[in-house]
Amino acid sequence: MSLRFYNTLTQQVDDFVPADGKTVRMYVCGPTVYNFAHIGNLRTFTFQDILRRWIRARGFETLHVMNITDVDDKIIRSAMQQNVTLEAVTRPFETAFLEDIASLRIQRPEKLVRATEHIPEMVSLIEGLAAKGMTYESDGSIYYRISKFPDYGKLSHNDFGGMIAGARVDVDEYDKENARDFVLWKQKKEGEPSWPTSIGDGRPGWHIECSAMAMKYLGETLDIHAGGIDLTFPHHENEIAQSEGVTGKPFARFWIHAEHLAVDGGKMSKSLGNFYTLRDLVGIGHTPEAVRYLLAAVPYRNKLNFTMDGLKAAALSIERLRNFELRLKTDRFAEGVNDDIAKRAADAFAQFEAAMDDDLNTANALGAVFEFVRETNTIMDAGGFKAGNVDAAMKLLARMDVVFDVLKPTLAEDSLEDSAVDELVAARNAAKKARNFALADSLRAELLDKGIVLEDTKEGTRWKRK
């Protein structure tokens, strides 16, 4: 079966191939850098990473653009409160964001672009819309005239046709022809940042940056546009109106949206005290890869309920995979190949591929891996696993890790080098042999203190990082 994704536009799972058959042109809505990213934001970025990685695993190239929104109401408010420039607010959080996604092992898109560095592109897009009569001015600001775009609502599947101006328009929306019209360019306000342009001094509306930057780097029709589900309306609907209003061509072939994350069954909020950043979680002893696993293991179109228990379970699931990998690397197996294992490995690999192809069904894909792990452990215990089966088993783990990327531990800064660990392990074993158990146990405790766990097996002692 081929690669396929659920497309919000068509409301069904559609076969996916990039338009040129080779490079996937994708745009994802990035962060607004006025604060640290929270765990909900990171769920969406993790999803985008899984999407990107699987596309690449399937042999396509990616031209992946992510925007950094570095001008908007919240940023401006923050800058004014602190009496500093926009950059003084945005740059530190931009840096923090990049650090966060790096520690979550989220691959950097090919291009990261800042809104404030694309004002001319936005202006020219607005001028293009104006030339087509799709804009109007009110109170010095420029608005999009939705009545000129009959397809409005096609993404969110809302019928706005019956919405007649004045029928249900809020009193404070008097300056717009239609309640759904949205601002493209905001007139300069005293004390707020603005850009002098041919359409007046002012600043961009929320939606225009994405249309302008996406088309600049990816062309008029993208293969994929992705983001959080809440962006479907109005943000992405408005992007379509802006882009297609000018080009007359489909803006994106696939719209892929990630469901939200809840915390303890409810909405995450600062007032409830369940608002987490990655830094918070790492600060209380969780690993970034456990967070990554938890965020990635639930298929992206499902709501994900984030709990501390779930995070612990995620860490343990990773342990199981790492233990299996360690066993493959350190156990000694008899020569030859066990055909049954070979077949199971091939089946698991095929199931993994099929599950990922099927709209990134990560839960199903992981199920295939774990099933193989359990079956193989049983056969190993019985001595039926052969040296000739190691490669196929490692290949399955590697394939899993191309997407999930959780096998390698994040090393603590004060952890020991491998060689130092080996020396201490050898010393302990020598003490054991001499039946000096007090010394052996103290060495074991010393290593444990450094996060190194020893495993005494029939074939000797092996160790791993916890």
Added chain:
RNA sequence: GGUGCGGUAGCCAAGUGGUAAGGCCAGGGUCUGCAAAACCCUUAUUCGUCGGUUCGAUCCCGACCCGCACCUCCA
């Protein structure tokens, strides 16, 4: 009210018209100088409720109940 999503074991969660993957927890084992770690086994006659179609439905249809999200800034 409109739009969309979902209700599967203690928790997370996959899934199919033919009788329930997987992970965590829990209980029981194996191993071991003691441990630890690791590994294995067991754990839903049942898939929100009620009808219908069918030889047969958790999966198809209808009704209903419950939860959530969006419709205003939001990943």
